[in-house]
Structure formats: structure tokens, C-alpha cells
Amino acid sequence: MSELWDSIVKAVDLLVSLDREVYEIAWRALWIAAISSSISFFVISLPLGSLIHFNNFPGKTLLISLIQTLFSLPAVAVGLIVFVLFSRAGPLGVMGLLFTPKVMIIGQIILVTPVTLGLVISALRGVDKAVPETATALGANRFQVSIVTIREAKFAVILALVMGFARAISEVGVSIMVGGNIDGYTRTLTTAISLETAKGEIELSLALGFILIFIALVANVALFWLQHKKV
């Protein structure tokens, strides 16, 4: 018990003393997850989710079910697929991206997109049908109708972004398989925790774990604040 307590004290000391290694790892995990979840949300899920929601086509229900099924896509499986694609013998091997932050971002985008896309579609489905209809009656074109509807669903839509970020920053499978956990280059919070724990360096693992929990807390507080903001 005292050993655990000592580890916690040392972990807090690492955080308070602004240990360079700890914060470097945290910063890297943060920007990689922020970029991958932002690309997934803004570039893919918002436009594609609107397209799926506002259009009727055969197989729409099946497609939405498939997207929702992929919510629980195992990170290790995504990591493996991306590894095969970007390994030297793979079809995208010539790009030389394996074991770089770029391929970690690509892997995380694949992992996170079903979550952000599925939640964007759910958010839009939750909006009263009278909203797009009223916008149409007021002279909105299809793009303007989408914007009005997204605006009405803003809290649920923001939740999609936050959940995507949470999925990206907390995953370990993709980062460790395609990033390689290279010190000072591709090491992130989750891969470092995994490695340091295996090495018996509990203090560093705990310090990184505290940061991970703190980031999750900040994301949730930000969401709560946005949800309670007035018009």
C-alpha cells in the first residue's frame, strides 16, 4: 500500500515539477488526437453526415446501422490494417509514413470517424422535422437548410466532436502499432503508460494517467459549459 502511495507522491512531483518528458508526451498525444478528431469531424463527418441525413437513397438504414456497428471497431484491428497498408511491402509503403505521427493521425481518423459520423447523424435525426421545413419555407437553399439544422442540433453535434477526441486520445492500439512508441517522436500518453508500466516505472505511468484523466475532465467541462450557454 505504501509503495502505491509513494508512486502517487512521485507522480504528483513529476507533474508539479513540470517534468519535460511528461509534458512533451502529453502535448504530442494532445495535438495528434486534436488533429485526427478535428479532421474526422469537420472534414468527413459533418458534410457526410448531412449528406446522408438530408438525402433518401436505397440502403440508407443499412448504411447507418453499419456506421453504428463500427462504433466498437477494435483499435488494434485498425492499427493492423493501417500497418499492413503502410508497411514497406504494403500498397502505401512508398509513402514512408510508418512509425510517424502522420500515420498515427490517419489511423486515428479511421478509428474515430464511425463515432463522429454516427453521432452527427443521430444529432441531426433528433432535430424536429419542422426546423428544415421552416428554413426551406423561408427561402433557404439545401446548404443553408443543413447549416440551420446543424445549428439547432449544436449541443449533440459538439458531443460528437468531444467523443471523437476522447476516443482518439484514449486509444492505444493504433498508436502503438503504427507509431511504434518511439521516444521523443511518436510516444503518446497511452503508449507511454503501457510501456512504463511494463518496465515497472509506475510513477511515470501514474503521472501520465493523471494527465489523461485531466484532459478528459477538461473536455467534459467544456462540453457542459457549451450546453448550458444561453442563445
Add this chain to the structure above:
Amino acid sequence: MALMQAENLLQQVNRKTLILKDVNLTIDRGDVLVIIGPTGAGKTTLIRLLDLLDYPSGGRIVFDGVDVTRSRGRRLAARRRIAYVQQKPIVFSMNVHDNVACGLRFRHQKTQIVREKVKSALDLVGLAGYEKRDARTLSGGETQRVAIARALVTDPELLLLDEPTANLDPVSTSKIEEVLADIIRSGRTTLLMSTHDMKQGQRLARRVGVLMNGELVQVGPKDEIFERPNGKVAGFLGVKT
């Protein structure tokens, strides 16, 4: 030239039930046409078709000489010259000013013009000073007046109102009727309104159309409809012929 014409308009649901049967209607500029009929007669269906929100199962809609029945581009262009106030209007999660400004922003109007027009529309419906209020906190009558301001602010050539006082208390109904009477007096737009309240129809209309069971059974000047109704209409109005 007629502002809007509906020719042999049909609307069908489930490939079986006809909600509108061969409706022919001409609306001239400056007209004040009130469509009356019992609940379920097809009034809302007709107004939604005339606002180009739904596609008809058959027939043709012509707006200002242009066939707007199918073409998406023409429908949008025509819809931007029409305004529609629903029976149960909804407001967006914004303040009153931004709600009323929506239609102008969709038309890319300049900020200064938006501000002036919103102010003037809110004055007209008696909601001056409500600009900053959260629109979702308004009463039913106030919400209906916001919807009317939101429709009028774009200076529509045709204003469609679907039972605008159907769910309101007598005080709110009277305020809305005053606003509508002002609009009619000003002659700023052509107006088509549906109601199941015959007295309201009599008060506001110049011409009356009677829609029953999906059929437009009689259209004419209001005196003609109320004084010399045809057989079916007489039954609905409770008039002995």
C-alpha cells in the same frame, strides 16, 4: 397575368388516398383569398403545395408565368418570392431578431438592411423591443407574430397563412387578425389564408374558396359564397338555399 395558378392539382398518399382532387385555382396580384373548409379538407396540403414545400402527385403549379412544378432551381427562386406562416410555427434557437432576420440572411442581404427591415417588421406585428428575447420563451400568440414578421420581412409577393389563429386564445387571435387586417389594408402583398373559422374568413377575405374533402367546390367573391352558396357549400355553411 395571374400571380399563381394551380392546374388540376392532385395529391395522393400511399398511392391510394387522394387528399386533393383536381384543384384549379388562380390567385391574382393584390388578391385576398381565404380558403375555408372543415378540418381534414386538405387546406394544409394545398398551402404546402403552393409554397412549393411538397411535390404534387399530379397537375401543374405556375408562379408568375413560370412552371414551378418540378424544377428545383425554379422552385427555390419562386419560394424566395413567397412566404408561408404555418399553423404551428416553430422558432429557431436564437433571439427574436435573428429569427426574423433568417429569410433576409438566406438572401444575403446587407447587415444594415437586415437591421432596418427586422425593426420595421417587429413594429408592424407589435413586438418592438423584443429583439433580444430568446424566441423559445415567447407565448403562442407572440410566436405566431414572430412567424408573421419573419414572413413579411422578405417583402413577399405572395403571403400564405395556414390557419394562423387555430391554436390561439381570443386575445391573441384578435391581435393577429389586426395585424393581418393592417397588411391587407396596406396592399403590400397578395394573401392566401386558410381557416376553418368562417367568421374570420368573412372578416378578412375579398374572395373565398371552399375546400371540402379535397375538392375546391366553390370559389368567388365573399358575398357570393356566403349569400349564394352552391349545394355542398350551403350544407357546410349551414345556410338554407
